[in-house]
Amino acid sequence: MSVDSTVVTEPVATKPVREPKPKLSEGARAERRLGWMLCAPAAIIMLAVAAYPIGYAIYLSLQRYDLRFPDQAKFIGFENYVSVLTSPFWWDAFENTVIITVVSVAIEFVLGMALAIVMHRTIFTRGIVRTSVLIPYGIVTVVAAYSWQYAWTPSTGYLSKLFGDAAPLTDRWQAIGVIILAEVWKTTAFMALLLMAGLALVPEDLQKAAMVDGATAWQRFTRITLPLMKPAILVALLFRTLDAFRIFDNIFILTSGGHNTGSVSILGYDNLFTALNLGIGSAISVLIFICVAIIAFLFIKGFGASAPGSDLRG
Amino acid sequence: MAATSKQKVGWGTANVLVILLSIIPVLWIVSLSFKDPSTITDGSFWPKQWTWDNYSGIFKTSEFTRALVNSIGIALISTAVAVAVASMAAYAVARLRFPGKGLLLGTSLLIAMFPAISLVTPLFNIERNLGIFDTWIGLIIPYVTLGLPLAIYTLSAFFREIPWELEKAAKVDGATPLQAFLRVVAPLAAPGMFTTAILVFIICWNDFLFAISLTSTLRARTVPAAIGFFTGNSQFESPVGSIAAASVIITIPIIIFVLFFQRRIVAGLTAGAVKG
Numbered sequence: 008m009s010v011d012s013t014v015v016t017e018p019v020a021t022k023p024v025r026e027p028k029p030k031l032s033e034g035a036r037a038e039r040r041l042g043w044m045l046c047a048p049a050a051i052i053m054l055a056v057a058a059y060p061i062g063y064a065i066y067l068s069l070q071r072y073d074l075r076f077p078d079q080a081k082f083i084g085f086e087n088y089v090s091v092l093t094s095p096f097w098w099d100a101f102e103n104t105v106i107i108t109v110v111s112v113a114i115e116f117v118l119g120m121a122l123a124i125v126m127h128r129t130i131f132t133r134g135i136v137r138t139s140v141l142i143p144y145g146i147v148t149v150v151a152a153y154s155w156q157y158a159w160t161p162s163t164g165y166l167s168k169l170f171g172d173a174a175p176l177t178d179r180w181q182a183i184g185v186i187i188l189a190e191v192w193k194t195t196a197f198m199a200l201l202l203m204a205g206l207a208l209v210p211e212d213l214q215k216a217a218m219v220d221g222a223t224a225w226q227r228f229t230r231i232t233l234p235l236m237k238p239a240i241l242v243a244l245l246f247r248t249l250d251a252f253r254i255f256d257n258i259f260i261l262t263s264g265g266h267n268t269g270s271v272s273i274l275g276y277d278n279l280f281t282a283l284n285l286g287i288g289s290a291i292s293v294l295i296f297i298c299v300a301i302i303a304f305l306f307i308k309g310f311g312a313s314a315p316g317s318d319l320r321g
Numbered sequence: 322m323a324a325t326s327k328q329k330v331g332w333g334t335a336n337v338l339v340i341l342l343s344i345i346p347v348l349w350i351v352s353l354s355f356k357d358p359s360t361i362t363d364g365s366f367w368p369k370q371w372t373w374d375n376y377s378g379i380f381k382t383s384e385f386t387r388a389l390v391n392s393i394g395i396a397l398i399s400t401a402v403a404v405a406v407a408s409m410a411a412y413a414v415a416r417l418r419f420p421g422k423g424l425l426l427g428t429s430l431l432i433a434m435f436p437a438i439s440l441v442t443p444l445f446n447i448e449r450n451l452g453i454f455d456t457w458i459g460l461i462i463p464y465v466t467l468g469l470p471l472a473i474y475t476l477s478a479f480f481r482e483i484p485w486e487l488e489k490a491a492k493v494d495g496a497t498p499l500q501a502f503l504r505v506v507a508p509l510a511a512p513g514m515f516t517t518a519i520l521v522f523i524i525c526w527n528d529f530l531f532a533i534s535l536t537s538t539l540r541a542r543t544v545p546a547a548i549g550f551f552t553g554n555s556q557f558e559s560p561v562g563s564i565a566a567a568s569v570i571i572t573i574p575i576i577i578f579v580l581f582f583q584r585r586i587v588a589g590l591t592a593g594a595v596k597g
Contacts, residue, residue, distance in 0.1 A: 035418070037498065038417050038418060038419065038498065039417075039418075039419040039420070041413070041417060041419075041498050041499065042413040042417040042418070042419030042421075042422070043413075043419060043421065045409040045410055045412060045413040045417075046409070046410045046413050046414075046421070046422075046425050048406045048409065048410070049406050049407060049409070049410035049425070049429075049469055049473060050410075050425055050428065052406060052465060052466055052469060053428055053429060053432050053466060053469055053470075054428070056440075056444075056462055056463060056465075056466035057431075057432045057435055057440060057466055058428075060439075060440050060443035060444050060447060061439060061440070061443070063443040063446070063447065064439060064442055064443040067442070067443060067446065121335075122339060125332065125335050125336065125339065128332065135336065135340065136336050136339050136340065137583060137587065138580055138583055139339060139340040139343040139344060140339065140343055141579050141580060141583050141586065141587075142343045142344060142347060142576055142579075142580075143343055143346075144523075144579065145523065145572075145575045145576045145578070145579035145580075146347065146572050146575070146576065147526065147527050147529075147545055147568070147571055147572060147575070148527055148529060148545075149529050149545040149548060149549065149568075150350060150545075150548075150568040150571065150572050151346060153350065153548070153564055153565070153568055154346040154347070154349050154350040154568075155346065157349070157350075157353060157561060157565075158346070158349055162362045162363075162364055163361065163362045163364060163561065164364060165349065165364060165365065165366040167364065168364040168365075192342070192343075192346065196343070197590070200587055200590055200591055201590070201591060203591075204591035249434045249436075252436070253436040253437060253438060255437070255438065255529070255530050256529040256530065256545075259529070259549070260549070271438075272436065272437075272438040272530070275438045275439075275441075275442065276438060276441070276530070276534070279441070279442050279445065279534075280534065285442070285446060288442045289442050289443065291438075291442075292436075292438055292439040292440075292441070292442040292443070293439065295436045295438055295439055296435070296436060296439040299434060299435070299436050299439075303434055
C-alpha cells in the first residue's frame with residue numbers, strides 16, 4: 008500500500024489563465040478594490056476580536072496578575088507557564104481532555120460512518136432518520152447535559168434506576184464515561200452528515216464493478232469507499248477533534264470538573280473566575296491555543312487533510 | 322437494488338434504534354418538566370402526576386423572562402450582523418479575483434478552530450476596561466466573530482451555485498459591480514443566506530462559555546447561562562423542575578425550526594466542508 012501523505016502535488020491545471028497584459032485593466036482594478044472593500048469588515052472583526060485578544064493573552068500570561076490586587080501586576084517572564092506546566096492539575100486536566108477527545112471522536116467516527124451508510128442506503132426512511140439525527144444537533148448543549156445529569160442522578164434518574172441506583176457522576180472514570188456519552192450523543196449526527204456528503208462522492212459504478220469481480224461488502228468498504236472518502240473523513244475528524252479538545256459545557260454541567268474530571272478549558276475557567284488569577288488563566292489559555300494549533304498542524308501536514316474550502320482559493 | 326426481506330428488517334431495526342436514541346434524552350427532559358415536585362425524584366421515565374407548575378413558576382421570575390429576552394435579542398442581532406458582513410466577504414471570495422483571498426479564508430479557518438476559552442480570558446479583561454462587560458454588545462461582538470467563519474464558508478459555497486449569467490447581463494446593461502450585487506445577486510442569494518442565518522443563530526443560541534464568562538447579572542445573561550445559575554425557591558427545594566421547564570422552552574422552538582428546514586440545514590452544514 009502506498010503512503011501518499013508525503014506526496015502532495017499541486018494541481019497545475021487549476022492555475023488561473025491570465026491574459027498577457029502588462030497592466031491591470033480598469034475593470035480588474037475596480038474588481039480588486041471591490042474585493043478588498045467587501046472583505047474588509049469581516050477581516051477587521053476577526054482580527055480585532057480574535058487575533059488581538061490572543062496577543063493580549065500572551066502579554067497577560069507573562070505577568071503576575073491577581074484580580075483582587077490589580078495594582079500589584081508585574082512582569083515575571085515565563086513563571087506562570089512554569090507554574091502551570093509543573094502543576095499536577097494541568098496534567099490531570101490534559102489527560103482527561105486527551106482521553107475524552109480520542110475516545111469520543113473514535114466512537115463518533117465508527118457510529119457516524121454506520122449512520123451515514125444507513126442514511127445513504129435506505130430510501131424510504133431516510134427522511135425520518137435524518138430528521139431524528141438533527142435533534143441532537145439542534146438541542147442546546149447545556150440542556151442535553153442536564154438531561155444526562157438528571158438521568159444519572161440516583162433517585163431522580165431513569166438510567167440510574169435502571170442500573171441499580173448507580174451514581175456514575177461521583178466516580179472519576181465513570182463520570183468521564185458519562186461525559187463521553189453526552190458528547191457522542193450530541194455530535195455523532197454532525198459527523199454522520201459530513202460523512203454522508205463524502206459517501207455521495209463515491210461512484211456507484213466502482214462499487215458494482217467490484218461486486219462483479221467478487222469483492223465482499225467489507226472489501227468494497229475498505230478498498231473503495233474509505234480511500235475515496237479520505238478527504239471528507241479527514242475534514243470531519245479534524246473539525247470534531249478540535250471541537251472535542253475544547254470541551255467545556257458538558258463537563259461544567261455534568262460534574263463541574265469535580266472528582267478530577269475537568270478538562271483544560273474547565274481549568275482555565277476556574278483559574279480566572281474562581282481563583283481570579285488572570286496571569287495563570289491567560290497562560291492556560293495560551294497553552295490550549297498552542298495545543299489546538301499543533302493538532303490542526305498535524306492533521307493538515309501529517310495526514311494531508313486539505314483545509315476545507317481551500318478549493319475556493321485562486 | 323433489490324433488498325431481501327431480511328435486509329429490510331435489518332435496516333428497519335437500525336432506523337428505529339437511531340430514532341429512539343436521538344429522541345429519548347429529549348423526552349426525558351420534557352417528562353421532568355411536567356413532574357410534580359413530590360414525584361420528581363421517583364426515577365420513573367414518565368410523570369405519574371402531570372403539572373404545569375414548573376412552567377408557570379419560571380415565567381413568574383424575571384430570572385427567566387429577562388434571560389429569554391436577552392437570548393433572543395442577542396442571538397438575532399449577532400446573526401444579522403454576521404450574515405451581512407459574511408455575505409459581502411463571501412461574494413468577493415466566490416466571484417471576484419483579488420489578492421489576499423487565501424489569507425481571508427485561512428484566517429477564518431483559524432478562527433473556526435479557536436478554543437473559546439483562549440478568547441474568554443483576555444476578552445473578560447478587555448471588556449471590563451472598555452465598560453462593555455455584562456452588556457448585550459459585549460456578547461454580540463464575540464458571537465459575530467464566532468459565526469463569521471462558518472457563514473463565510475457556507476455562503477461562498479452557496480454563492481458559487483448562483484447563475485451568474487444574470488449578473489453579467491446586468492453589467493452589460495450598464496450596472497456597476499455594486500449595483501449588480503445589490504439588485505441582482507442579493508435576491509438570488511437569499512435562500513443561502515437564510516440557511517446560513519439558521520446555522521449562525523444556532524451557534525449563538527447554544528453558547529454557554531461566553532455567556533457565563535462575560536456577564537454577571539440579568540442585564541445580559543442568556544438562558545443557557547441563566548439555567549446554570551437557577552436555584553430553587555428555597556434552599557431545600559431542588560431546581561430540577563424549573564431547569565427542565567426552561568430547557569424545554571429554549572429547545573422545542575429550535576428543534577421545530579431545525580426539522581422544518583432540515584433539507585437546507587443539511588445542505589448548509591456540508592456545503593462548506595466537503596465540496597471539492
